[in-house]
Amino acid sequence: MAPTTNEQTILEHDLKDFKTLEQYIIEQQDRFPHSTGAFSRLLRDISLAAKIVNRDMRRAGLVDVHGTTGETNVQGEVQQKMDALAHKEFVLALRRGGECCLIGSEEHAEAIPLSTNGEGDGKYIVLLDPLDGSSNIDVNVSVGTIFSIYRLPDGHDKDKPKVEAALQPGTEQVAAGYVVYGSSTMLVYTTGAGVNGFTLDPSIGEFLLSHPNIRTPARGRVFSINSGYYHSFADGLCAYLDWLQEEDADSGRPCKMRYIGSFVSDFHRNLLKGGIYMYPATQSSPEGKLRLMYEANPMAFIAEQAGGAATDGHTRILEKTPEKLHQRTPLFIGSREMVEQAEAFLQGTAVSE
Numbered sequence: 001m002a003p004t005t006n007e008q009t010i011l012e013h014d015l016k017d018f019k020t021l022e023q024y025i026i027e028q029q030d031r032f033p034h035s036t037g038a039f040s041r042l043l044r045d046i047s048l049a050a051k052i053v054n055r056d057m058r059r060a061g062l063v064d065v066h067g068t069t070g071e072t073n074v075q076g077e078v079q080q081k082m083d084a085l086a087h088k089e090f091v092l093a094l095r096r097g098g099e100c101c102l103i104g105s106e107e108h109a110e111a112i113p114l115s116t117n118g119e120g121d122g123k124y125i126v127l128l129d130p131l132d133g134s135s136n137i138d139v140n141v142s143v144g145t146i147f148s149i150y151r152l153p154d155g156h157d158k159d160k161p162k163v164e165a166a167l168q169p170g171t172e173q174v175a176a177g178y179v180v181y182g183s184s185t186m187l188v189y190t191t192g193a194g195v196n197g198f199t200l201d202p203s204i205g206e207f208l209l210s211h212p213n214i215r216t217p218a219r220g221r222v223f224s225i226n227s228g229y230y231h232s233f234a235d236g237l238c239a240y241l242d243w244l245q246e247e248d249a250d251s252g253r254p255c256k257m258r259y260i261g262s263f264v265s266d267f268h269r270n271l272l273k274g275g276i277y278m279y280p281a282t283q284s285s286p287e288g289k290l291r292l293m294y295e296a297n298p299m300a301f302i303a304e305q306a307g308g309a310a311t312d313g314h315t316r317i318l319e320k321t322p323e324k325l326h327q328r329t330p331l332f333i334g335s336r337e338m339v340e341q342a343e344a345f346l347q348g349t350a351v352s353e
């Protein structure tokens, strides 16, 4: 049967406008005459692992990937079967690719050295949360992967890399990105020259450039926080949350509260629409919950590259000095003006509009 006019339009649009992630990466690589292609191959490995995790996730409920492994991870959190599977797929893809010499994963207590066996250059370090928000999988809520890429610093041996090589401030990231496994699957990343988003076309198995040069609004209407912990927040934060909920038509308040409990999904929505995501210190978690190296830093890099900001309430996230792989940090991230306002309330210097 011949395609309808509408189908024809979509088909032509597909062919004309969409660039694959691979094409895009190669184009970027060609801008650097001395590039060896190692970084492009590393991104290819990450996107391949993301496609495999996506495939496994789409079958959750049909095959036995729901539920827990019965283990707890290094954070003392219950490990979901999909956490373990996603970790395994990323490690396999990076090991096979040969461009990464050291992995730090939320699902593994120690940093994992990878022998490159002469296959690749092995000059990159990848830190990742293989499956963020995984406690949501059993109830079919969107989850994500977060990754952060560093160069192996001078003076470190790629055949015997130590965790210290990975403990670099976020400003040193070469690239960072996330994959959101939502109603569609998207890979969003930055190399420090803006943020681009690619949507997986499941029919051809390719990520296609659907969201070029993402910019986040300077101010949004959404705040995302687990306000169930309100009574254990600092006074300044409670004052900020109260202020966000006051009626004031001129400044667009009250703001809307949206909290999925899946950082990647909350962040992604706020990045596109404008808003702030907060995971502050609480009495029981004085350092907050999220991890600096593979949750806060990569998302802070993306937020800043899209025109937003990220702070722990006092210090710019990207300038924090890491001391350990699984270090936690309070996090306020999103639209620049909202992050600045949150910081002012936390520091007691806010001037109400």
Ligand code: AHM
Pocket: 077, 106, 129, 131, 132, 133, 134, 135, 226, 261, 262, 263, 264, 289, 290
């Ligand atoms: P995880 O890395 O173990 O999945 O934990 C991180 C998740 C975030 O995705 C989410 O925003 C947060 O934890 C939810 O925590 P809480 O239930 O305390 O609000």
Ligand code: MG
Pocket: 106, 129, 131, 132, 133, 295
């Ligand atoms: Mg996580």
